[in-house]
Amino acid sequence: MTDKATHNDTIPEEALALGQQLCFAVYSAAHAFNRAYKPLLDRFGLTYPQYLVLLALWQQDEMTVKRIGEEIGLDSGTLSPLLKRLEVAGYVARQRDPGDERQVIVRLTEKGRGLKREAFGILMDIGKASGCSLDEAGEIRETLHQLTRQLNSGHSAD
């Protein structure tokens, strides 16, 4: 097949096929994960991005909106309404930083902290559903991290 040079001027017609494209593989895998998570998270009334925020907070409680956004790669336009929903659901509390009233500090409630134990169950269910060992998962993860870093490096100084 087309196992040739890194920069080949003669890219074949087939390269346009969906199944041949790395980006589509990533896109599909992301949706597949979302679908796999959905039934597990529905029990807690959570969406996947909301779950990501909780993961971040379980790792490091009391973060500003901006800090959370840096952790999971979302801007405040996405996070503001999302955090409001997490607050209504009773998992987090939001409070203006008295030291800098521009910032809002997000912290876990007791209920939010309590969810952490159950999250291990979700983690293991997903691990099983993905059908790969921790080693395999780690390998793919690192490869994707590198890919993500590479992609993100190309658009700040453009």
Add this chain to the structure above:
Amino acid sequence: MTDKATHNDTIPEEALALGQQLCFAVYSAAHAFNRAYKPLLDRFGLTYPQYLVLLALWQQDEMTVKRIGEEIGLDSGTLSPLLKRLEVAGYVARQRDPGDERQVIVRLTEKGRGLKREAFGILMDIGKASGCSLDEAGEIRETLHQLTRQLNSGHSAD
């Protein structure tokens, strides 16, 4: 399956860290691709999912909405408005199948077909931005396809 490292009662605390999770790596990579594509597709007034539909149609013109949905993994709830926007933009035409009035046949316009040549440029730009060779890309792609298949086998599809 059974055993494996997946079934480990002593999963460490760190396993909950965002950076440790395969799903998050996939999620981030998908967003990174989206961001990389955006400036390239903006020139044509296209979004990434719209570009996927065109990729599918360049491969095989004249498909029903359902068929397109099977190709890229989207349902009619997403595709109906998306296709209407592609039609307004002049890239595709939609027409009820005279032989089966339930179906709508989507076909490329001249403008839509003409875009195919330019798409090779996008493809190469993305290839360069991803910073990996065709070989590497193919490897990751196959791994992700397998992962996606495994995740999707978890429910409906059987």
Add this chain to the structure above:
DNA sequence: CAAAATTAATTTGCGCACAATTGAATTTCG
């Protein structure tokens, strides 16, 4: 010190994603 620039979060608007519902056309089968 006050004006200007910067920063943080919210809001608004558009489009994707998906579940659930609707409506019309077709197929099945009693």
Add this chain to the structure above:
DNA sequence: CGAAATTCAATTGTGCGCAAATTAATTTTG
């Protein structure tokens, strides 16, 4: 045949994701 079930597309409602505009607080600077 005709009623019921099925299929396909479109619609509705909720939430994510991002850009751009807004508002308020803080920092810079002139």
